[in-house]
């Protein structure tokens with residue numbers, strides 16, 4: 206008997222218990238343990254019904270992802286599940302926590318399922334670039350019908366137990382919280398009522414009902430846009446379709462073939478890297494796991510604009526009261542109205558209830574005075590990017606806030622140490638860089654100053670988790686990790702257009718790579734007047750600032766999406782960029798003025814210059830210790846800028862392309878284009894000379 210799976214009889218119930226923390230993943234020990242326990246249960250003449258349940262926080266949360274990419278040790282999961290389904294005694298699965306992937310597939314192999322009302326069920330394999338490979342694509346549609354199975358399997362979304370009951374995935378839901386008691390009671394009722402073995406594979410009504418329908422074609426067409434660039438969602442559809450066109454056994458074979466294709470795809474490797482990277486970023490090197498964390502029960506926010514309001518919503522969403530301070534009452538009223546509108550929109554879409562809208566609004570207080578910050582645990586400043594103003598604010602906060610309060614700036618570029626120098630408590634000062642829209646984007650780039658205490662670093666990382674963000678702790682430099690790399694990409698994109706590319710060509714290369722939008726569409730979204738104002742300030746300060754065709758757009762009132770015209774034009778109420786001949790002319794005139802003869806630029810050159818310049822900068826960021834690990838850079842880009850997770854992040858992608866290829870191109874552009882951005886990173890050179898990758902660091 207394996208240590209991780211035990212068999213014990215209670216009355217007429219043979220109880221099979223899995224205990225493999227943290228999430229009872231179906232690794233080799235669990236799989237073989239499950240088989241051994243099943244044999245024992247079958248042989249136990251006094252056991253009338255078998256009950257499968259798990260210890261700890263959850264039912265089995267899936268196959269053990271750490272085994273992927275290595276040769277699979279027998280028994281495979283489909284074999285284990287087959288054995289359960291073919292058991293001569295009824296088998297009940299009792300589900301608590303999350304029954305996911307292979308975990309849910311195991312439960313589907315059992316004959317009855319009971320779940321705690323708090324449990325969640327799902328087949329999230331698609332999020333890892335896979336499809337359910339242990340019968341999920343064949344059994345789930347036999348319970349729910351094709352449409353719902355397609356939706357669940359291609360989205361990877363979880364369903365709550367009551368919904369699972371309505372869909373026919375589970376047979377009963379119990380409001381209790383003791384999974385063993387609930388499971389035993391249900392199994393006892395199966396025994397008492399003499400319920401038979403009931404195999405999902407034998408159910409046929411849902412399969413018959415969908416015969417001859419064109420729903421699969423329709424579903425594929427609908428998916429084409431949603432799953433743009435992705436491999437596995439389409440394989441999921443193929444696999445589910447097999448449940449309707451083939452026998453169960455042949456459907457299982459088809460599922461296995463498709464699963465193997467997904468397993469071999471580079472997208473699977475990228476997505477699994479992203480899965481673990483998202484968890485690794487929380488473990489900050491040098492920050493002890495037991496570092497004390499301060500309680501954050503109330504938050505102050507300076508600024509009720511787009512950023513301040515979005516940040517406030519994050520805290521209200523999780524029940525933490527917020528006080529927003531502005532200079533003028535109108536600004537507060539406007540900010541509150543926008544927050545309310547956002548919440549009302551969520552309510553209209555059914556994401557939250559009207560009662561929740563009111564609860565959340567009630568947690569957002571406003572004030573015109575910093576005195577209202579005297580008791581808060583954390584203040585986040587979210588005002589215009591101006592060092593003098595920020596220093597003035599932090600000096601005031603230092604006077605007002607209680608000892609131990611954390612003073613954070615949402616600056617996206619400025620020096621945290623200089624901001625901290627305006628206070629007597631630099632150890633309590635930190636950067637908390639949210640990404641716009643702050644209530645939506647998952648990244649929280651936490652920036653450590655040179656004096657920020659370990660406790661404050663640990664607390665802001667914990668805050669990220671509390672507000673359901675992915676926190677990454679980075680060092681202090683202009684633009685930190687994300688914007689520092691973005692600025693390099695932006696400058697290169699501008700240079701490419703100056704030389705002859707069109708903005709739409711640059712954007713298409715980036716969206717083809719998998720970004721949700723290109724550089725110039727993104728500028729329009731953020732507002733191109735922002736960069737203009739910064740250039741104007743620098744000009745006023747006597748700096749030489751390069752001329753730009755973007756300045757001409759701004760001077761004509763084309764500020765981006767907000768004026769329905771920027772680099773592109775926009776139709777009423779639409780965010781779709783439309784190429785505007787006016788802009789093409791402005792760019793052509795600009796080139797003529799500058800004496801530039803435009804040349805045809807290949808997509809490959811655009812890709813290399815926009816992406817490799819970022820990777821080279823990412824390598825510099827690593828060698829300077831601004832990011833601790835390449836995976837920190839990857840997570841910043843996936844969650845802050847929409848870098849396609851299926852490529853694993855820019856540094857993982859670079860490793861896949863080969864760092865020697867990247868370095869050779871960097872050197873080419875150093876000669877051809879020049880500039881500090883093309884000076885090869887010494888770290889990149891070192892890794893190439895040693896035949897290593899970023900992942901080896």
Ligand code: 3HC
Nearest residue numbers: 227230266267268269270271305306307329337338339484
């Ligand atoms: N395999 C291996 N390790 C896993 C795992 C899995 N399936 N799921 C979670 N873990 C690990 C995490 O890496 C983490 O490890 P760490 O503590 O060393 O960082 C630990 O378990 C706890 O995970 P979380 O920090 O994510 O804990 P949460 O409580 O926030 O979330 C969860 C728990 C909802 C189960 C979440 O971990 C999750 O979504 N896991 C992935 C589930 C999944 O994708 N399952 C399908 C796997 S593929 C499959 O089953 C193929 C099959 O069809 C053949």
